[in-house]
Amino acid sequence: MPTNPLFFGADWNPEQWPEHVRDTDLALMREARVTAATVGVFSWSRLEPSPGVYDFGWLDRVLDGLHEHGIGAVLATPTASPPPWFTQAHPGALAKRRDGVRLVHGSRDTYCVNAPAYRAASLRIATVLAERYARHPAVRLWHVHNEYGTWCFCDHCARAFRTWLRERHGTVAKLNDAWTADFWSQRYTDWAQVLPPRATQYLGNPAHELDYRRFLSDSMLAAYAEQRDAIKAVAPDAQVTTNFVLGGWVPVDHARWSREVDLVAIDHYPSSLDGTPAQSAFAADAARGWSAAAGHDGTWLLMEHAPAHVTENGVQRRKPPGMLARIALAHLARGSQGAMYFQWRASAGGAEQWHTAIVGHPGPDIRVYREFRALGETLAGEGRAPSYRSAYNKVPFPTGEAGSPAAGVGRGEVAVWFDEVCGWAVGASHLPAPLDYQGVVESWHRALWRRGYPIDVVPPTAALAEYRVLVVPAAYLLTDESVRRLDNYVQAGGHLVVTYLSGIVDEHLRVRTGGYPGALRELLGIRVEEFDPLPPGAVVTLDTGDLAAGWTEHLTAPGVEVLARYPDGRQAVTRREHGAGTAYYVSCALDDAATARLLDGICAATGTVPILPHLPDGVEAVRTPDGVWLFNHTDEPHTIAGRLLAQGTAAGLAAA
C-alpha cells in the first residue's frame, strides 16, 4: 500500500492479455510512479464464468502483483455488464427502450436496474468479491459498478415506479395534482394505470418525465447502496464509491448521490479540445461542490479521463504535448485526490479499441507514456518540474472543513448554482425556445473563470452564506426551500445574480403564476410579462453597448435600479437592494464579453478581485493552500507575476 495518498494511475484490464503482459505492465507502472490501478470493471464474465461458478485466480494474481509493486487497487464490482449467460437465464432482466424494444447483450449496460434477477446477481457477485478481497492489502478503494446512468422502461420499472410514486405523492389525487393530470385527460384513478413515459402519439407530460428521471436516479442509487452495504458488512472500514459520469442524458442526481459515497469520484470527457481547460475547471468545481455540500471535505477524485485525445464532433483531437500534465495538475489544484486515466493499456479489440491509453497499441515507447511517466515523477517529488513541485509537496494534499465547500482546496468567493435536476426539468419541458441548461451554467462559470475569480460550483444544498457573489443561471425549477435559501442569502448580505428562466416552476414543473419569475419576483423587485425569444442569428444591442441573443423578456421593475435597457427603453438588467445584500436580474442571454463586463462590475462592488490581476486570456490561476498555481493554456509564453511560463505548461507561485 503506497504511502503517497494521491491516486495516480489508470483503469487496467490485464484479463484481456496474456499473463506476461501483466508483468510488463506492473514494471511500467512502477517506472511511472503509478500509485493506483482500477481493476475488475467489466470483468464479470471472467469472475463468474457461469452462474455461481467463480474464477478468482487471475484477480488474486493481479492484486498480489499490484501489492508487490507498491501500487494500490481501486477494486470494481463488475455489475455494469452482466455476462451473456445472464441474458440467457434472465431475458426479462434486460432493459427496454421507450418504444418497448428489448436491448440485448453485445455492448455494456445491458440490464434493467429494477429487475430482481439482476439485482440478486449483482448483490451476489459484489458480496463474494467483498468476502474475498475486502482485507487484501492492495485494496485502497472500492469502485461499485461503472458510470451509473442506464435508462429502462420495462414492466419491472413500471412496478417500481408505482411504488416510488406512492411514497413520494401518497395518493393518486395528489399525483394528479402534482402532474397537472387534468391537462389532456391524464387523471389517474388507480396506481396500476401509471406507466413509465413510454412512446406515445405526441408530447409527453413534463412532470411525468421528470419524476421518472428522479425515480431512475433513486433506483440506481438503491442498487449502488445495496452493493456498498454488502462490502461494508464484510469490511466496515472499506472506502466505497462509484464513478459519476456527467452529462444531461444521465438520470443520476450526483448532488444527492454524493452523500452516499465515501469519496466523490467523477469521470471527465470534454467535448472540444479548445474547450477542455474551461470544461475541466467546471467539472472539477462541480465535483468539489458536491463533495462539500454532501458533508465531505471538498476533496474528490478524478477517476477517469482520456490520456491523449478529446473527442470533438466524432473526431479524436490529439492532446498536444504538455496537455496531459497540465490538465491533470489543474484538476489536482481544484481538489482532486489524484489523476486517474482510462485506460492503462489500449485494448486490441472491442468497441473501445480506439480509446487512447497510457500504453498505446504501439507499446510504451510513445509520447503519451513518456509524458505520463514524467508527470508521475513530478507528483512523486522527483521530477523535472521544480517550479510547482516544492509548493505541491509542502502540503501533501489539501483538506477542507467537512460541510463547507472545500475551503482548504481553494474555497471560492463566487459561487455558480448548478442543479442537475433542473437540467432534467428543462429537458423534459417544451419551452418557448430550446435551452441548453448546462451550457448556460457553463457560460457563466466560464466568464468568471476567464477573468480569474475564485469560483465554486454549488448544488442547491450547498452552504451559501460565505460567498460574496452567487450566480443562479437559468434555474428554471426552484423548490420552495431553494427560494427561501436564496432570499436568506441576500437578506444576510449576499450578492445574488439571477438570469432569465430562473424560478419559473415548482418541483412538479407547475409554473408559479402571477408574473415571472414567480419564485423570485419579490426578491428581484421585477415582474416579467412576456418572454421574447429571438430567432437564431438575431442580436439586440442594449443601451450599454452589450449584445444579447437568443432570449429577451418584457418586464416591469418599478423603483428598481436599471443597469441596462433594451433599444425600446425596457429594462434588461436590474439591481435591487434587499436586506443587507443585493439582487441582480439579467433578463437576456448576454454574449461572453457582456457577461464578463457585468460580472466585473458586480464583483468589484463586493470587493471580489481576481486571484491575480490582468491575466492574459488562456492563462489560468488557481488558489491552493500552498500558493497559486498557474496554467498557461495558450500557444505562447507569458510572464505572470515576474515568472516566465512557457506555452502549455503549469507552475506554482509562493502562497499569495
Next chain:
Amino acid sequence: MPTNPLFFGADWNPEQWPEHVRDTDLALMREARVTAATVGVFSWSRLEPSPGVYDFGWLDRVLDGLHEHGIGAVLATPTASPPPWFTQAHPGALAKRRDGVRLVHGSRDTYCVNAPAYRAASLRIATVLAERYARHPAVRLWHVHNEYGTWCFCDHCARAFRTWLRERHGTVAKLNDAWTADFWSQRYTDWAQVLPPRATQYLGNPAHELDYRRFLSDSMLAAYAEQRDAIKAVAPDAQVTTNFVLGGWVPVDHARWSREVDLVAIDHYPSSLDGTPAQSAFAADAARGWSAAAGHDGTWLLMEHAPAHVTENGVQRRKPPGMLARIALAHLARGSQGAMYFQWRASAGGAEQWHTAIVGHPGPDIRVYREFRALGETLAGEGRAPSYRSAYNKVPFPTGEAGSPAAGVGRGEVAVWFDEVCGWAVGASHLPAPLDYQGVVESWHRALWRRGYPIDVVPPTAALAEYRVLVVPAAYLLTDESVRRLDNYVQAGGHLVVTYLSGIVDEHLRVRTGGYPGALRELLGIRVEEFDPLPPGAVVTLDTGDLAAGWTEHLTAPGVEVLARYPDGRQAVTRREHGAGTAYYVSCALDDAATARLLDGICAATGTVPILPHLPDGVEAVRTPDGVWLFNHTDEPHTIAGRLLAQGTAAGLAAA
C-alpha cells in the same frame, strides 16, 4: 345566449383550476366582451372518472356560469384523449405505429379510431353529454372531438381497411389493377393478405399508401358522424362541427368532411412570423372554399389560433403589438364567423404549459389580454378603433349564397385549386425530385395575394364557372371528373393556368401515358417528353428574363403560342385558346417575381384587376360586403386611398 353572432373567445379549461378561478375568468371574459368559450375538450377523465361513472357537476357550473354571463358555449366531446382507465381496460384499443410499436397514454390522441372499444366508449360519452346538455341555453355549437388526424396501423385498422377496400374496389383483381400490384410481385389473391402500409424493407407502393390515407380519413369521418348523429338524435337542431387541423401529415380530406359539418371550423398555426399574413390568408381562403363547395354559404369559423406567438423552427416568436387584432380581423374579412383562440388561461402544468394564452401565467395584467380586450370592444362596436368599426358594424356579418364560394364574403375572381388528396398522392410517391405540394400551391396563392387580387382557394368539387382565372398548381393527381371539369371551364370561357406536375396520374396513382401531362395534354396543346429537375441552387434564365429553379421540362407544343423559352429555345410557358377560353402551361418553377409578372399579364388580359391599385408590399386589401378592409402588415405607415394607415394596423374603407 349572446345576440352577437360572432364567436369571440377561446378554449377554456376551468377544470384545471380551483373554483374561484372560474369566477375570475368569467368576469374577465365579460370585461373583454367574450361571446363564446370552448369547453370540455380533453375533459374525459373528469367527466367519466371511471367507466360508466360520470361527474357533471363541474361542467354544469361552467355552462351555467357562461350562460349567466351571456357567453355562449362551444361544447366539445372529450374523445380526443381517453382517460388512463381506458388504456387499462382496453390496451388493444391504442394506436400502433407503422413499426408495430403500441403508443400508450401520457399524451393526447391515444386511441385507435377503428378499435370497437374506443368507438363504443366515445359514442357513449358523446351520447350522455348530448342528453344532459343539448338543451342547455349556453350551448351554441357542438365541437366533436379535437383535431382529427391520428394515424394507426394496428390489426383493427387492418380489418377495417379490408372492408373499406372491398367497398371501393369490389374484387381483389380490381385492387391489383388499381394498385399496379404486378410491380414487385404484390399481387393479392385474398383480401386477408392486405395489410396497412407497415414498416417494410424498402420503398412502399404509393397506391397502397394513398388508399390508406383515404381510408383513415373515412374512418375518422365515420367516428365523427357517429357522435354527430348521437347529438342530433337528442337535439335535431343542434349545430355540430369539429375543428380541422391543417397540414400535409393529417390524413383528413377536409373538402369531403366539410359536407358533414354544420359550420366549417379550422385551427390555424402558421409556421413563421413573417409568413403569418400570407399563410393566414391562404388558410382562410381554403376554409371559405371548403364551406362553399360543401353547400354552405362560404362562411366558416376560426376555431383556434395562438394569441401571442408563432412557433418558427422551434422558437416561439412573439407577435408584436397590434398583430393580435390585425390577424383576427383579416380572418373575419375573409368570412370567419369569429375569432377563437387557444387558449383562454395558460395551463400551469402539462405538455402545453408554454402555449401562449389570453390570460397568461402572469394573469390578466399583460399586453396580450389588453389587446384582446380592445379587440373585443371593437367587435362589440364600442371600441377605440373607429377606422373600421363603422364599416364592420354596418353589416353584422357577411353572408353568401349557399353552394357558391362565399360570394357575399369577398367572392374572388381568381381561384387557386387546392386538393389535399393530391398532396397525399405527392407525399406517397417517389417523385423525380422532392415536391412540397402545399408549398407550391401557397406560392401561387401568395403571388396573387401580394398583388392584391380577389382570390378564392377551391377544392376540386368547387363551382368553377364564375372565376375569370383558375390556377392549378402541381395538381399531380387529377381524376377523370376533374379533367372533364377543367376542360368545360376553359371551353366556357375560363382562363386556366396549369403548372408542371399537374395531371400526371389517375386516382390510383397510375401515370397517364402517352406524354405528360396525360390528363391535360390535349387541352394545353403540349406534350412533355422528359422532366428535368434542377439540383438545389441551380437557376435557369428564360428568354423573358424570368428565373426558374427546381423543376424544368422538355416539351413539344406544335402550333401553340409560346410565352417564354428556355435558353436553348425550348418552350417553357405556353398559351392555347380552346373553346371560349385559354389554357396556359408553366413547365418550370418560376420565382415569386416571375410568377407575379405572369399572373399580372394573364389577369390583365381577362380584365381582372387588383382590389386596390398600387398597394405597397405588405399592405393587404380584402373586399368585403361592406367595403374594402386594409391591413398594414409592415413596420411603417402607408397612405392608401388617401387614408393614413399606421404600421401594424387595420382599417376599413367605404364600399368601393
Next chain:
Amino acid sequence: MPTNPLFFGADWNPEQWPEHVRDTDLALMREARVTAATVGVFSWSRLEPSPGVYDFGWLDRVLDGLHEHGIGAVLATPTASPPPWFTQAHPGALAKRRDGVRLVHGSRDTYCVNAPAYRAASLRIATVLAERYARHPAVRLWHVHNEYGTWCFCDHCARAFRTWLRERHGTVAKLNDAWTADFWSQRYTDWAQVLPPRATQYLGNPAHELDYRRFLSDSMLAAYAEQRDAIKAVAPDAQVTTNFVLGGWVPVDHARWSREVDLVAIDHYPSSLDGTPAQSAFAADAARGWSAAAGHDGTWLLMEHAPAHVTENGVQRRKPPGMLARIALAHLARGSQGAMYFQWRASAGGAEQWHTAIVGHPGPDIRVYREFRALGETLAGEGRAPSYRSAYNKVPFPTGEAGSPAAGVGRGEVAVWFDEVCGWAVGASHLPAPLDYQGVVESWHRALWRRGYPIDVVPPTAALAEYRVLVVPAAYLLTDESVRRLDNYVQAGGHLVVTYLSGIVDEHLRVRTGGYPGALRELLGIRVEEFDPLPPGAVVTLDTGDLAAGWTEHLTAPGVEVLARYPDGRQAVTRREHGAGTAYYVSCALDDAATARLLDGICAATGTVPILPHLPDGVEAVRTPDGVWLFNHTDEPHTIAGRLLAQGTAAGLAAA
C-alpha cells in the same frame, strides 16, 4: 438466339401491361437492335398465384415472342419478392430489423434468407422454372434472384449464425479470443448465448458485427447456390449468374461470390451526374477485377443501369444528350459483355414508376429511345458512329486469360486494392475519425483515372505480380495472407503505395500491436506512434507544398527516404526499397492534386505512362484490344491525337 454475343437490352416486365403492349415492345426492341431482355424478375405472384399453383402461359408467350424476334432472354428467378400469400402462410419467414421489428410485404426483399420456409419456396419455384424453360431456345443466361443484400436479425438467422460461427471458430473459447470478448464482459460459455448484433444500449463489438456481415454474405451465397445448382441439375450447360448491387451497406462479398457465377454481372447507379464517368470507370474496373481474380477471363456484364438519369441527393438529374451511348461504350471498353438497362418500359404504377426507361411513359417517341436505338445500330455495326464502329467490330469481344485480370480487355499497369470486407470492417469499427473506405479507394482510383493511366481495381485475391504499381488505400484490415502477398509483391520488384489506416487490424479486427501499421511496419520501414485526425476544415501544408486534410500521423522512419514532411519536420510521405521493389507510405489524406502529383512521380519512376499523353481533364482514354477508345466527358470539343472529338462523344483510335 442472336449471333451477336453482346447483351444489349433491358429489364422487361410485359406482365404489367395488356398483351398488345408486349407485341409493340417486341417490335420496338427489334427496331433498336436489342439482343437480350431480362424477364421474370419480381414475377413470383404471377408465376405462382397461390402455393404450388403455377401460371406459365404468359411467360411462355414472352419467351416465344423474344425468340421469334431473335432476342435472347436473361431469365430471372423471382425470389427477391415472395407474393403476399407467402407472408400469409409464413409470417415468421419475413425479415426482422435489429430492433426486432418484423418487416412485412408491400415492398420488395420481404423475406429472411435463412428462413426454411422461404428457402424451400424459393428452391421450388427456381426448380419448376428450370424444368420448364432450361431448354427454351430464347434463354441465354439465368439471373437468379435480384440484387442480393437484405439484412435480417431474426431467430432463424440467430440459429444459422451459431452454426456458421461454430464452423468458422471451432470452439467458444476461440470465438471469445477472436472477438476480444473480455472487453465489456462479453465472454460466451455456450453457443446458444450468441445472438445477431441486435439493438443494444451502446456501442457494439466490431468483430461481432463483422462476422455477422460475413455470415449474411455466406447465407445469401448459399441461397444463390441452391438455385443455381437446381438449374444446372436440369441443364448442366446453363449459364447462371446474379446481379451484384454495389454499396457499403450491402453485406455481400462480391469478390468471393464471383467464383460462384458463370459471368460477373453488376448493376450500377452512380450518386452524382458529374461523378458518373469516374464512378462508372471504378465500378467497371472492380467488376473486371472480380472476374479475373475469380478465374474468369476478366469480362463481365453491366446488367442494369439507368437510361436517362442519375439520382443525386434525391434529385433525378437528367443525362444530357450523348451520355447514354458514351457511358455504355465506356463500360464496354472496360470489358463489359454488353449494356443492359433498367428498364425497358416505365411502369405506370408502383414504387419505381419514376425510374427512367428506354420507353418512357410518353412512349417511344422520346429522346431516350432514339439515343438507345442509335446505340443499338452502332453496336450492330450499322450505325451512324463510324469513328469507333470499325475498331469495335474488328474484335467481336475482348477476352483475357483466365485467372489474370482481363489482360485482353485493357490489362492495367497500375492496380488499386479494393476489399469490400475491409469496408465492412471500417463500418463496424469506432475509429478515431469517420472514414469512408470506398470513398478513399475511389479517390485514388480517380486520381489515376484522371491522369489516364491504365488501371485495374483488384480484390485481395488478385494476381499482383504483373502490376508495376499497386496502390493500397486505407486497407484497415489485412489478413496474414494479404500481408505476405504484399511483401512478396515488393520483394519481386513491385512498387507498392500504402496509405494511412492500412494494415491496422487482423481478420478479427484486433489491432496488430507494436506500432502502426502493425502488418506493414517492417515492409514500409516506419512506425506510427499516434494518429492525429484533423477537424473538418483544417488543412496542413507539407514541405512539398501539397495539402493534407482529415488525417495525419506521427511516425518515425529511421533510415527511410522522406518524400514529404509536415510543417514541424515529421515525416509525412516515405519511400523504402525492399527486395527488388519499393514501398511508399502516405500518412495523410492528400488532396486530389497532391495525390496526382505523387502518383505521377511514382509511375514515372517505374516507367508507367498514361495511355495518351496530355489528355485534357474530362477526356478519358481506355486501352482495348482493338485500339484506344476515347471519351469526351466535357461540354466542349477536344482534339486528341489529331482527331476532333465533339463534346459528349466517344471515338476509337487505331490500335496504339
